[in-house]
Amino acid sequence: MSEDEFVKALKGIEGIISVKELTEEEKSEVLKLEEQAEKSVLMGLCRGVNVGVRETLNKGRVFACATDRCFKWPQSSYIKIVCGEEVIGEDVNEQPRLERLKSEGNIVAGTLVFYREKMRLLKDRRGDTMVHILPLEIGEIMGKKAIAGSPSPPADMYLKSRMGIDTGNSALGTVLIGIDA
Numbered sequence: 001m002s003e004d005e006f007v008k009a010l011k012g013i014e015g016i017i018s019v020k021e022l023t024e025e026e027k028s029e030v031l032k033l034e035e036q037a038e039k040s041v042l043m044g045l046c047r048g049v050n051v052g053v054r055e056t057l058n059k060g061r062v063f064a065c066a067t068d069r070c071f072k073w074p075q076s077s078y079i080k081i082v083c084g085e086e087v088i089g090e091d092v093n094e095q096p097r098l099e100r101l102k103s104e105g106n107i108v109a110g111t112l113v114f115y116r117e118k119m120r121l122l123k124d125r126r127g128d129t130m131v132h133i134l135p136l137e138i139g140e141i142m143g144k145k146a147i148a149g150s151p152s153p154p155a156d157m158y159l160k161s162r163m164g165i166d167t168g169n170s171a172l173g174t175v176l177i178g179i180d181a
Contacts, residue, residue, distance in 0.1 A: 009142050010063055010177065015071025017172070020163050022062045030155045030176070031057055037152035048131035052078065052149030053176055055135045059147070060181025064159040067173045074136045078150065079112065083121040083129045089114035144179040151176060 010019045022030070034050050056062060081089040092098045092113050107114040114122075122129055136148040151159060151174055159174045160167045 006061075006142055006144075006179075007063070010065060013065075013071075013141075015067050015069070016065045016175075017068050018066040018163050018165060020064045020159075022064055022176075026064075026162060027057050027062055029158060030151065033155040033158055034152055037154055046081075046126065046129040046131060048133060050133045050149065050152060052133050052135035052147070053151055053155065054149070056147055056149035056176045056178035059178025062176060062178045064163060065175050065177055066160065066163055066165045067175055069171055071173070071175070073150075073175075074138055074148070076134075076136060078134045078136055080132045080134060081114070081122075081129065082132055083118070083125050086118055086121055087115070088118040088122055088129065138177065141177075141179065146177050146179050149176045149178070 007019045007021070010016055030053065034053050038047060038049050040047070075093045077091045077093065079091040080087055089107075090113060091111050092101065093111055098108065098111065098113065101113050101115075102108040104116075106116045107119070133150060136150070138146050138148050140146065156174045157167050159165075159176075160172070163174075165172055165174075
C-alpha cells in the first residue's frame with residue numbers, strides 16, 4: 001500500500017477535506033502543545049489528559065486531517081471523568097442508556113453523565129480528579145486498524161497552520177488518525 005493510496009482513502013471519508021502525514025518533529029510539537037493544554041482546567045472541573053491524542057501519536061503513522069461539519073465523529077464515549085480508578089462521569093451517546101441513567105437519578109447535561117453515587121469523590125478529592133479524553137475507535141482503513149484523537153485548541157491551530165488551513169474558520173476542525181506502520 002503506498003502512502004498516496006492511504007491518503008486518498010482518508011480523503012474519501014466524508015467530511016475530511018485535507019490530509020497530511022506528520023513528521024516526527026510535528027508529532028513532538030503536537031505532544032508539547034497537548035502537555036501545555038493539560039495544565040489547564042477542562043470543562044470547569046479539573047485538569048485533563050488527552051489519552052486519545054497521546055495514543056494516536058504513538059502509532060507508526062500519524063495523519064492530521066482537516067475536517068468540515070460533514071465529518072461524523074464515532075459514536076463512542078470519548079470523555080471520562082475519573083478520580084483515581086473511579087469513573088465519576090462520562091460522555092454517553094446511546095439514547096436509551098442516557099435515559100436510563102437519568103431516570104436512576106444521575107446528573108445528565110446533554111450527553112455528559114455524572115454518577116450520583118460518585119459525586120462525593122468530586123467534592124472530597126477534587127485534586128485527584130481528571131478528565132480523560134479518550135481515543136476514538138474508527139475501525140479499519142485499507143485493512144489497517146485506525147484510532148483517532150481530538151486535538152486541543154492549541155494543537156488544532158498548529159495543525160491547521162501546518163496544513164495551510166484557515167485558522168480563523170471555526171467551521172473547520174482537525175482530527176489525528178493513527179495506524180500501525
